[in-house]
Amino acid sequence: MILEANGIEKSYGALKVLHGIDLSVDEGETFAIIGPNGAGKTTLFKVLTGESPANSGVVRFRGQDVTKMSDFRRARLGFGRTFQVARIFPEVDVFTNVAIAVEARLSAEGRSPGRWWDWRASSQVALEVEEILERFGFARARWRTEARYLSHGDRKRLEFCIALATRPALLMLDEPTAGMSPSDRREMTGLLARLKRDGGVSIVMTEHDMDIIFELADRLMVLNYGEALATGEPAAVRRDPVVREVYLGQHHA
Amino acid sequence: MMSLYLFSLFNGLVMGQAIFLVAAGLTLAFGIMKIFNFAHGAFFMIGAYVAHALTGQEAASLPLFLGAAFAAAIVVGAMGVATDLVVFRRLAGVPTEYTLIAAFSVMLLASGGAELVFGQGIHAIYPPAALGGLIQMGIPISVYSIFIVGAGVVAFLVLEIGLNRLWFGKLIQAVARDPWMSDVAGLRVQRIKLISVAISFALAGLAGGLLVANQSLSLDLGHSYLLLAFCAVIVGGLGSVKGAFFAAILFGLADSLNYILLPTMPGVAVYALLIVLVLIRPQGFYPELSQ
Amino acid sequence: MKRLIAYGLVLLFLLFATAPYTVNAGLVFIAGIAMTEIIFALSWNMLFSYAGLASFGHAAFFGVGAYTAAVFLKYDYGLHFLLVIALGTFLGGVSSFVVAIIVLRRASGIQLAILTLALSQLVVTLIGYSAFLGRDEGIPSIPRPVMEFGLFRIDMNDQVQAYYFLFVMSLLAVALMWLLLHGYVGRRMKAVAIDPERAAFVGIDVWRVRVFAFTIGGAFAAFAGCLLVPWAQIVTPDLVMWLHSAQPMLATLLGGAGFFWGPIIGVLVLSMVNYATRTFAGLSEVLVGGILLIVVLLAPQGIMGFLRRIVERSSTGKPAMVEEQA
Numbered sequence: 001m002i003l004e005a006n007g008i009e010k011s012y013g014a015l016k017v018l019h020g021i022d023l024s025v026d027e028g029e030t031f032a033i034i035g036p037n038g039a040g041k042t043t044l045f046k047v048l049t050g051e052s053p054a055n056s057g058v059v060r061f062r063g064q065d066v067t068k069m070s071d072f073r074r075a076r077l078g079f080g081r082t083f084q085v086a087r088i089f090p091e092v093d094v095f096t097n098v099a100i101a102v103e104a105r106l107s108a109e110g111r112s113p114g115r116w117w118d119w120r121a122s123s124q125v126a127l128e129v130e131e132i133l134e135r136f137g138f139a140r141a142r143w144r145t146e147a148r149y150l151s152h153g154d155r156k157r158l159e160f161c162i163a164l165a166t167r168p169a170l171l172m173l174d175e176p177t178a179g180m181s182p183s184d185r186r187e188m189t190g191l192l193a194r195l196k197r198d199g200g201v202s203i204v205m206t207e208h209d210m211d212i213i214f215e216l217a218d219r220l221m222v223l224n225y226g227e228a229l230a231t232g233e234p235a236a237v238r239r240d241p242v243v244r245e246v247y248l249g250q251h252h253a
Numbered sequence: 254m255m256s257l258y259l260f261s262l263f264n265g266l267v268m269g270q271a272i273f274l275v276a277a278g279l280t281l282a283f284g285i286m287k288i289f290n291f292a293h294g295a296f297f298m299i300g301a302y303v304a305h306a307l308t309g310q311e312a313a314s315l316p317l318f319l320g321a322a323f324a325a326a327i328v329v330g331a332m333g334v335a336t337d338l339v340v341f342r343r344l345a346g347v348p349t350e351y352t353l354i355a356a357f358s359v360m361l362l363a364s365g366g367a368e369l370v371f372g373q374g375i376h377a378i379y380p381p382a383a384l385g386g387l388i389q390m391g392i393p394i395s396v397y398s399i400f401i402v403g404a405g406v407v408a409f410l411v412l413e414i415g416l417n418r419l420w421f422g423k424l425i426q427a428v429a430r431d432p433w434m435s436d437v438a439g440l441r442v443q444r445i446k447l448i449s450v451a452i453s454f455a456l457a458g459l460a461g462g463l464l465v466a467n468q469s470l471s472l473d474l475g476h477s478y479l480l481l482a483f484c485a486v487i488v489g490g491l492g493s494v495k496g497a498f499f500a501a502i503l504f505g506l507a508d509s510l511n512y513i514l515l516p517t518m519p520g521v522a523v524y525a526l527l528i529v530l531v532l533i534r535p536q537g538f539y540p541e542l543s544q
Numbered sequence: 545m546k547r548l549i550a551y552g553l554v555l556l557f558l559l560f561a562t563a564p565y566t567v568n569a570g571l572v573f574i575a576g577i578a579m580t581e582i583i584f585a586l587s588w589n590m591l592f593s594y595a596g597l598a599s600f601g602h603a604a605f606f607g608v609g610a611y612t613a614a615v616f617l618k619y620d621y622g623l624h625f626l627l628v629i630a631l632g633t634f635l636g637g638v639s640s641f642v643v644a645i646i647v648l649r650r651a652s653g654i655q656l657a658i659l660t661l662a663l664s665q666l667v668v669t670l671i672g673y674s675a676f677l678g679r680d681e682g683i684p685s686i687p688r689p690v691m692e693f694g695l696f697r698i699d700m701n702d703q704v705q706a707y708y709f710l711f712v713m714s715l716l717a718v719a720l721m722w723l724l725l726h727g728y729v730g731r732r733m734k735a736v737a738i739d740p741e742r743a744a745f746v747g748i749d750v751w752r753v754r755v756f757a758f759t760i761g762g763a764f765a766a767f768a769g770c771l772l773v774p775w776a777q778i779v780t781p782d783l784v785m786w787l788h789s790a791q792p793m794l795a796t797l798l799g800g801a802g803f804f805w806g807p808i809i810g811v812l813v814l815s816m817v818n819y820a821t822r823t824f825a826g827l828s829e830v831l832v833g834g835i836l837l838i839v840v841l842l843a844p845q846g847i848m849g850f851l852r853r854i855v856e857r858s859s860t861g862k863p864a865m866v867e868e869q870a
Contacts, residue, residue: 046865071744089735089744090801101746103728108747119726166746241593248734290655349653350598351840354797358788358836365829480665487658498562518673524666530644531659535650 001172002027002202006234008047010040010226016041018226020057025170030196032213033108035223036246041206042084042174044223048204049081049172050074060084061170076108078150084175086155088162094138096120096204097158099146101165132161136191153184160191166234171195173205174233179210185209214238255287260392261509263490264295267398269505270405275482276489276497277408284429284492285449289349289354294479295363296332300325300461302387305378305470312381322462326455331400332363333351333454334514336446359432397466404463408456412494419452420531429492481508481523490537501539546857558644562712564704568698571819573775576707578815579714580772581791585799585807587764588792593802594725595757597648598735600657600789601664604643605636605762609769609782611671612727613780614683614779625689625700629713629770636766637759644758648751661786682780689774700774713728713771717764724760725804733757800846809847 002115010018017040025031033041043156048059059067066074089097099121103113106125114122115211122127133143136157147158156176163171176192177185189212195201196216202234207213213220214234222229222243230240237243312318340359377500379385380397387393393476414423428435428445436442464478467521481504488495488503504523509520563575586604591597612632618622623631647659671677678684688700691709700706723732733753735743738751773779782788795810814832821828843850 022782071741072747072749075745075747081745083742087739089742090736091738092731092734096731096734099728100731100748101742103731104735104743104747113728116729117723118728119723119729125728154748163748269737289657340837340841346838347844350592350690351797353598353654353657354599354793355837355840357793358833359842361829361833362789362837363833365826365831369824369830458832480662484659484662487655491654520669520672521666524662524669528659529661531655532646532650534656 002029002064003031003048003204004060006044006058006060007049008044008059009055010043010047010052011055015245016061016226018054021223021228023221023225023228025202025204028199029200030192030216032217032220033204033206033223034208034210034213034220035229039223040173040226041223043226044172045172045206048053049079051095051251058173067220074170075104075166078167078169080166080171081158081162082163082171082173084178086152086159087148088150088155088158091146093115093144093146094133094150094158095129095143095243098132098161102128103133105166107163128165136161137187140180153180153187156180156184156188157191160188164195165174168201171201171203171205173203173207175208177207177209255480256284256392257513258317258392261513262475262506263392263398265506265509266502267401267505268509269502270402271460272478273498273501273506274401274408274460274464275403275457275478275486276496276501277310277412278453278460279481279482280486280489280494280497281412281456282450282453283486285338285425285446285453288341288352288356289486290346290359290453292336292360292363292483293354295360295367296329296457297368299332299363299479300458300466300469302367302461303328303458304373304462304465305376306382310376311379315381315383318381318384318466322459322465325462326459329458329461330451333457334466336454337450338356342446347508361396377460378533379468384466384495395533400466405498408459409494409498416494437523452459481505484523484527488527488534488537490539493537493539496537545852548640548851548855553805556812569703572703572707574815574819575773576710576775577579580768580775581795581815582808583714583717583768583771584736584765585792585795585811586718586804587768588763589724589801589804589807589854590721590733590754590764591761592793592796594733595739595754595761596740597754598657598760598785598793599654599756599758599761600793601660601662601767602792603784603786603788604664604667605640605765605768606772606788607664607667607671607779607781608636608762609633609678609766610773610783611683611769612766613676613770613773614686614718617686617689617773618683620687624634625691625774628689629767632770633767635719636769637763639761640765641755641759643762644755648758649834661789662843664784664789665784670786671781671784680781682778682822684778684783686773686777686779688777706775710771717767718808721764724805725831729756742812784837794832796846797836798839798846800848800850802845803848806846806848813847 001024003022005021006023008018009016021044026118031123033044034086035041043052047054047057050059050066050069054067057067058065061074061077061079063094064077066077069077089100091101102125103121106113114125120126139158146157160176162213177188180188192203196203217234219231219233219238221231224246229235229246230243275294275297279290282288282290282293283307304321307324308317309322309484312321322491336359344355345405358484380400383399386396386401388396416426420535424440424445426444427438428440428449432442485497485500487506489498504526507526508520512519560575560579563572567575567784580659584602588599591599591602609632612635613628615629618627643660643663647663651659672679688706690700698705698709699841700709725733732748735746735748735755736750736806737796744750769783772783791814792807796807796809799808800806800811817831817835818828821831839846846850
């Protein structure tokens with residue numbers, strides 16, 4: 001079990017957003033959190049990533065309590081994260097964006113990211129960055145482009161590269177296809193599917209697009225008004241009459 | 254010995270009220286504009302110069318002294334309107350560091366301009382005869398210092414009641430809390446902001462006019478209260494008038510007791526107090542209006 | 545743009561390298577001061593553009609270096625001046641490390657600005673207590689050092705030798721900072737400056753990076769302070785005051801924050817303004833304040849950013865091919 005959450009409760013003032021959520025994600029599994037707008041998906045997600053503290057409840061990563069752990073320590077443990085609106089380093093080039101992540105990982109592992117006076121990335125770092133960028137379809141000609149000139153879809157892909165460069169054991173994806181064009185969306189789905197096939201990484205994601213969820217997720221949790229309506233395999237959840245009524249009914253009439 | 258402490262406490266109170274008179278406009282400006290106005294002290298100084306220009310070395314009467322202070326408030330308030338229109342209004346959405354530096358350059362402009370207009374001389378200023386005397390209340394107390402304490406308390410009460418009870422104060426608070434929503438609700442956000450910025454600057458000018466007699470008037474004047482006023486605004490909670498009031502008194506007392514308890518190291522207590530308070534409560538006493 | 549910067553740097557190098565033989569003594573003196581101010585401004589920009597910290601009290605660390613050098617030269621402890629510089633730089637680094645530990649844990653933005661400002665004024669206050677440090681008057685008529693290097697000696701009493709000593713030391717400091725900020729350390733700092741939260745999510749310890757940047761920045765500021773002393777031969781609390789802390793900010797913004805070379809252009813422009821207006825009290829403040837305001841309002845990227853826009857526009861509009869870090 002890579003990620004486990006017990007009794008997560010969260011309120012904003014008098015408004016209770018999460019009513020004691022439990023979930024667990026197995027090694028290598030892809031777990032999706034879905035639900036209508038305002039169901040508490042993003043809040044739950046932020047509690048799991050540690051951005052927003054829960055009022056009560058415990059989050060464990062491979063058995064270790066990470067509820068109050070700071071962001072960078074979680075990242076070093078193996079949390080990788082992307083944001084709804086891609087967060088990259090817009091003022092530096094594409095290559096440097098990924099190099100920053102690779103070098104951060106090397107330092108965290110206690111290995112040298114290169115010589116401090118060398119303005120080029122060390123050959124080991126460069127090799128790794130090149131491999132990632134090529135794998136995700138960034139042509140060599142664009143590596144020296146400042147990231148702020150990238151299109152929305154490319155930003156999402158670059159953010160993905162940054163997240164993978166830290167070699168996470170668990171990828172937390174907050175609506176990985178939000179705001180993308182249909183073609184970008186297909187491409188991103190393909191990327192995720194390939195990542196899953198290659199194995200070695202667990203994924204927790206929130207997503208609006210049901211087709212993507214049913215294509216990728218091994219299991220999913222349906223949230224409604226801050227409570228877990230159902231958890232299980234997609235086919236089983238789809239058959240669940242309660243879920244059909246409150247949620248899927250709106251989409252799959 | 255006892256009277257020494259009493260004297261020192263009273264001095265601290267006077268100092269605190271003087272600091273508050275400067276800090277009040279500063280914290281108000283932050284609440285409205287979300288800009289920390291470094292230039293506030295420079296405008297305080299301009300207010301003092303304007304009042305001095307009107308009254309000369311010693312105001313002939315109390316009404317003339319007060320009139321000059323209000324005239325200084327109006328002049329500096331008008332400068333505030335100009336500054337807002339030309340500079341601050343355009344800084345919405347700019348990172349904090351840049352707004353700080355923009356305010357800093359306004360300060361350079363204002364103090365440099367004052368140097369060009371008023372020259373570098375140092376003038377000794379005396380309070381008008383009506384405020385010049387001493388009263389014996391166990392310890393000798395100057396009427397002028399009682400006047401400063403009174404002015405500080407009046408300014409505090411007017412601001413507190415004005416902001417929390419009166420209609421226009423509530424408008425200002427609404428705009429400060431959520432300019433976008435206020436706009437949707439049909440408030441004339443820019444105009445209300447402009448008026449409150451004018452009030453904030455006018456407070457700087459008024460403070461300059463009232464405090465001018467407290468010390469010799471020179472181009473350094475701005476900085477002596479200024480830094481303590483900055484500290485009071487931070488420690489009180491950015492944007493909070495109440496916080497600035499109490500923090501200003503605290504700093505005044507610290508500085509004044511410093512002279513008795515640590516006579517070899519004048520002026521060090523306020524910094525120690527600032528560091529400790531910011532470490533304990535970085536958001537300030539009353540963080541309500543800060544972001 | 546890259547070529548433009550290269551030409552500019554070569555021109556600058558030649559101007560500074562030949563100054564003692566091409567311009568009058570007054571300008572040579574200003575060139576020497578400008579070199580120390582360049583190091584000072586670059587060290588501030590290291591905090592601002594590469595770690596996202598706007599310090600309003602950076603002059604305190606400059607002062608630590610300057611007063612260390614002044615004490616050793618004035619009271620003639622016989623320490624080799626290079627070691628004095630090393631000591632001053634080290635003390636600057638230690639004091640900024642301590643300040644960083646105290647301040648960066650809780651404060652950011654405006655709180656950081658006021659705290660650093662207040663701490664630097666505290667240093668001014670403390671100097672005022674000490675007769676040893678000359679109280680408010682400072683330490684005047686500091687003798688210039690003579691340095692023995694075995695094979696040769698540098699006598700700073702000779703204006704030309706003193707100038708070239710300053711020149712070489714400044715080149716060294718600039719080169720060191722350039723290398724540091726363009727290697728992986730600089731990349732890591734840049735990540736923190738751009739988006740601290742994102743940086744944390746790739747496993748960067750934001751707090752440590754900031755403390756590191758603050759420490760190194762303070763050390764370089766102290767280094768600049770050490771260099772100034774034998775050249776100017778006087779130190780006063782003015783070097784520690786807020787107005788001096790403002791100089792690197794003004795230079796950086798003017799030249800272009802986010803560009804390594806920006807502060808250098810800023811210092812040169814400011815030096816020229818100050819030189820041209822030296823006889824009119826207040827005028828230089830008005831001019832500097834006015835110019836800076838125009839920059840912040842109309843060209844927040846400074847002179848370098850303005851140049852880059854022009855270059856981009858003229859090079860057939862290929863914004864995508866701009867260099868990463870000028």
